[in-house]
Amino acid sequence: MPLLILRRLGNTIPTIVAVVLVIFTLFSVIPGSFTSSGDDGRMLDAQVMERMRKELGLDDPLHQRFGTYVANLAQGDLGTSFRTREPVTKVIAQRLWPSLKLTIAAMGFAILVGVPLGFIAALRPGSLIDMGSMVVAISGLSLPKFWLGLMLMYLFALTLGWLPSFGYGDGGLRHLILPAVALGVSPMALLARTTRAGVLDVLNADFVRTARSKGMSEYRVVRWHVVRNALVLVLTTIGLQFGSLMGQAVVVEKLFSWPGLGSLLVDSVFQRDIPTVQGSILVIVLFFLLINTLVDIAYVIIDPRIRYG
Amino acid sequence: MKLRANLLIGGGLVAVAVTVAVLAPWIALYDPVLDANLMNAEIPPGSEFIFGTDGQGRDIYSRIVHGAQISLTVGIVSQIANTIIGVTLGLTAGYWGGWWDDFVGLVTNLMLAIPSLIFALAIMAILGPGLTSLLIALGLTNWSYSCRIARAQVLSLKSQGYVQAARILGYGDFRIMFTQLLPNMMGPIIVIATLGMGAAILAEASLSFLGLGIRPPFPSWGSMLSEARDQITTAPWLSVFPGLAIFLTVLGLNLLGDGLRDILDPQSRERRA
Numbered sequence: 417m418p419l420l421i422l423r424r425l426g427n428t429i430p431t432i433v434a435v436v437l438v439i440f441t442l443f444s445v446i447p448g449s450f451t452s453s454g455d456d457g458r459m460l461d462a463q464v465m466e467r468m469r470k471e472l473g474l475d476d477p478l479h480q481r482f483g484t485y486v487a488n489l490a491q492g493d494l495g496t497s498f499r500t501r502e503p504v505t506k507v508i509a510q511r512l513w514p515s516l517k518l519t520i521a522a523m524g525f526a527i528l529v530g531v532p533l534g535f536i537a538a539l540r541p542g543s544l545i546d547m548g549s550m551v552v553a554i555s556g557l558s559l560p561k562f563w564l565g566l567m568l569m570y571l572f573a574l575t576l577g578w579l580p581s582f583g584y585g586d587g588g589l590r591h592l593i594l595p596a597v598a599l600g601v602s603p604m605a606l607l608a609r610t611t612r613a614g615v616l617d618v619l620n621a622d623f624v625r626t627a628r629s630k631g632m633s634e635y636r637v638v639r640w641h642v643v644r645n646a647l648v649l650v651l652t653t654i655g656l657q658f659g660s661l662m663g664q665a666v667v668v669e670k671l672f673s674w675p676g677l678g679s680l681l682v683d684s685v686f687q688r689d690i691p692t693v694q695g696s697i698l699v700i701v702l703f704f705l706l707i708n709t710l711v712d713i714a715y716v717i718i719d720p721r722i723r724y725g
Numbered sequence: 726m727k728l729r730a731n732l733l734i735g736g737g738l739v740a741v742a743v744t745v746a747v748l749a750p751w752i753a754l755y756d757p758v759l760d761a762n763l764m765n766a767e768i769p770p771g772s773e774f775i776f777g778t779d780g781q782g783r784d785i786y787s788r789i790v791h792g793a794q795i796s797l798t799v800g801i802v803s804q805i806a807n808t809i810i811g812v813t814l815g816l817t818a819g820y821w822g823g824w825w826d827d828f829v830g831l832v833t834n835l836m837l838a839i840p841s842l843i844f845a846l847a848i849m850a851i852l853g854p855g856l857t858s859l860l861i862a863l864g865l866t867n868w869s870y871s872c873r874i875a876r877a878q879v880l881s882l883k884s885q886g887y888v889q890a891a892r893i894l895g896y897g898d899f900r901i902m903f904t905q906l907l908p909n910m911m912g913p914i915i916v917i918a919t920l921g922m923g924a925a926i927l928a929e930a931s932l933s934f935l936g937l938g939i940r941p942p943f944p945s946w947g948s949m950l951s952e953a954r955d956q957i958t959t960a961p962w963l964s965v966f967p968g969l970a971i972f973l974t975v976l977g978l979n980l981l982g983d984g985l986r987d988i989l990d991p992q993s994r995e996r997r998a
Contacts, residue, residue, distance in 0.1 A: 434835045442847055554731075554983070558923065558976035560930050563950060563968030570957055570964065663840025667931045671954070681843070682935055685850040697847060701839055 424712055428705050435701050439694050440485050494698070495691030499684075504695040508677065512699070514584060515676035518669070519661045521592050522600035526657065530604035531650060534611025539638075541616060549608055556605025562667040565598030569672070582673045595672040599665055603657035607650065614649035618642045647718055655711030659704035732984030738977025746793035753787035757944040760784065767960045777962040779952065785963065788944035789970050795945045796974060799859055799929040800922040806864030807925075808871050808918045815875025816902050820883060829872065836869040842928055849937040859938050863925045871917050878910035912989030916982055923978035930971050946971045 476484075488495065494504035533553070537546040572594060573581035585591035618624060619642060627637045666678035673679070677696050684692040745752065765782035768774055776785035818829035836844075845862040852858035882888065883906065891905045932938035933947030941948050946967040953963035 430831060431834050431838050434831065435838055438835065438839070439847075442851060554979055555972075555976060558972055558979050560927055560934075560947075560950075560968060560971045560975075562931065562934050563964070563971065566950065566954060566957065566964050566968070570961055574958055660840045663843045666842060666846065667934060670935055681846070682937075685846065685937070693847070693850065697839070697843055700843055704840065705838055 420716060421713055424709050428709055431705060432702070436486065436489065436698065437482075439697055440482055443690050443694055444481060444485070494695035497684075497692045498689040499687050499692070504691050507680065507692060508695055508699055511675060511677045511680045511696075514587075514674060515662055515665065515669075515678065517587075517592065518595055518599065518665055518674060518676055519658065521596035522661060522665075523603065523654070523658045525596055525600035526603035526607055527654065529600075530607030531611050533604075534608040534613075535615055537608070538612045538615035538619065546612075550612070553605040553608040553612075556601045556608075559601060561598050561602065561664065562671045564601055565595065565668055565671045568594050568598055582671075584673075584675050595668050595674050598671070599661065599668045602664075603653075603661065606657060607653055610653040611646065611650050614646040615642060617649075618645045621645070644718070648715060651711060651714060651718065655707055655714075659707035659711075662703050663700050729984050729987060731980040732988075735977050735980025735982070735984055738973055739981055742793055742797060742974045742977060745790055746797045749790045749794050753784075753790045755784040755787040757783065757788040757791040758942045760787070767956070769960075770962050776966045777960070779949075779963050780956055780960070785949075785966055788949060789946070789966055792944045792946045792949065792967065792970065793974075795856065795939055795943070796926045796929060796971070798856070799863060800926040800978070802860050803863035803867070803925045804918050804922045806860070807866075807868040807921060808914065810865070811868030811871030812875045812907070812914060814868070815872040815877075816879055816906065818872075819876040819879030820898065820902055820906070826876075829876075833869045833872050836866070841866045841924075842931060845928055845932060846935070846937060849932055854937055854940045856939060859929055859932065862932075863928055867921055867924065867928075870921070871914055874913050874917055875910060878913065879906055882906055882909055912985075916986045916989060919978055919982035919985060923975040923982070926971065926975055926978070 492505060494508070496502070497504050497507050500507065530553075533549045537543075537549040540546055569581050572579045579594055580591050581594075583591060624637060624641050627641050628634075632640075662677060665674075665676060666682060668674070669676045669678035670682055677700060681693060681696040681700075683689075684696065760783060762782035765774070765778050766780055768778045768782075770777040770785075774784050774786065776789065778784055779788075814829050814833075818826040844866040848862035848866070849858055852861060879902075888901060888905055891901050896905070929938055929945065930947030930950070933940075933945045934951045936948075936951060939945035939948050941952055949967040950964060953960070953967065957964050
């Protein structure tokens with residue numbers, strides 16, 4: 417098992433290197449346009465541009481800059497924020513927990529609602545419950561998250577006054593609910609669909625027919641055969657969604673003024689704070705890769721048929 | 726049921742959206758940008774302005790009608806670009822194999838590792854706001870699915886008799902790929918493209934909402950929502966209608982994609998999510 421984990425982690429290294437290369441190239445090779453294509457088309461003044469060029473070492477040759485960037489990265493140094501003059505790692509560290517909290521809460525909502533919804537739908541295919549839950553699912557996938565958030569904010573915060581409309585507050589649950597639901601609706605919808613498809617697939621499998629024909633009770637069939645086998649597909653979806661949720665959170669965080677990585681990224685883009693932009697994208701991508709690796713490892717534990725050679 | 730409900734409803738919604746976009750100059754009652762009149766500011770929906778007016782007195786209905794042009798242009802153009810890139814890479818990778826296949830695989834994994842919204846956001850940050858930047862940002866970042874599908878299809882098709890026959894007849898690689906293989910894998914590719922169009926429209930709305938896509942005063946549904954947010958207490962209707970427009974258009978594309986999948990790509994159960 418430890419060998420497997422090591423090997424699986426090793427497999428992600430080429431991807432990580434490629435991601436670093438892309439992030440570096442995007443923002444460092446073409447910073448001329450990045451510094452000059454200001455917010456509303458206005459140019460940054462010459463002094464600021466000169467300072468940026470010097471700080472980013474833009475006058476050095478390309479390969480040297482990339483070498484420096486990677487060497488610093490290897491030591492966990494993401495550079496210094498152009499705005500706050502603080503190390504980017506420190507700025508990101510402050511945003512990481514709120515981001516994680518929002519992502520986990522959204523995923524929790526998605527799992528608690530989506531999986532049972534899809535499960536019930538699959539056990540009664542063609543029924544009203546099935547149709548209803550699939551209408552919910554396809555609608556959830558088509559809703560713009562920020563619009564849903566805006567509507568939730570209007571209803572539950574501004575009209576009914578039950579919940580705060582935005583902000584992080586003291587970090588408690590009340591501030592978390594609305595953004596988490598807005599963010600969690602699309603993974604919830606996807607999970608409902610996947611669970612339904614997965615369970616339906618297993619219900620038609622030969623071993624389920626065998627289990628039924630040998631007189632096993634329906635409860636035991638579902639509990640022992642269906643759930644375990646449908647779990648792999650559901651887990652894949654959970655993993656993929658969970659990993660990408662931090663990236664999807666950008667709009668929701670901005671809408672609710674949530675102090676996470678997403679709003680840091682957007683604010684830094686507007687402030688032309690290149691090191692912070694690069695750093696936040698890198699962390700969001702690493703989170704995605706980490707979750708996917710964990711899911712791959714979890715497969716092997718759940719389904720002993722899967723082996724990575 | 727011969728004609729499935731999702732195909733019918735989805736096709737209907739998409740047809741409405743396309744019609745509105747095409748006829749926008751004729752069915753809009755006012756100019757979406759220029760007809761501002763502070764005397765008419767923030768009038769709730771009613772007989773004079775069916776969707777109400779915004780803080781500058783512009784007719785929301787006319788702005789939404791024109792917004793359909795932007796959303797659909799972004800959805801269609803960017804998805805055509807994604808499909809061409811994805812299919813070309815997937816087709817050649819699957820057909821030739823070898824180092825090219827490995828290379829395409831690495832690039833595809835890379836594209837899948839960077840969330841497409843984040844990638845598009847980074848490109849928008851560099852190119853600056855505007856329709857052209859949006860088309861580039863969204864047209865280059867979401868081709869990994871069509872690439873994977875095309876590659877998988879080629880792998881299963883290339884050992885078929887008609888491909889062997891074409892090779893024996895002396896057809897060149899590209900001729901085989903584009904005249905023999907491509908027509909036989911259009912079904913799944915059309916499905917992915919339809920679903921991707923909805924995703925592109927959502928991404929455009931998100932980027933415009935963040936202020937990185939289409940900027941005010943131009944009437945993109947996303948930028949309308951970003952303006953509306955500040956007035957949600959005094960004029961909530963400003964937030965309702967552009968959002969509904971996005972929702973119904975994307976819902977239509979998703980239903981249509983699902984319906985097409987049932988017809989064109991019946992064996993896709995494991996990809997159904």
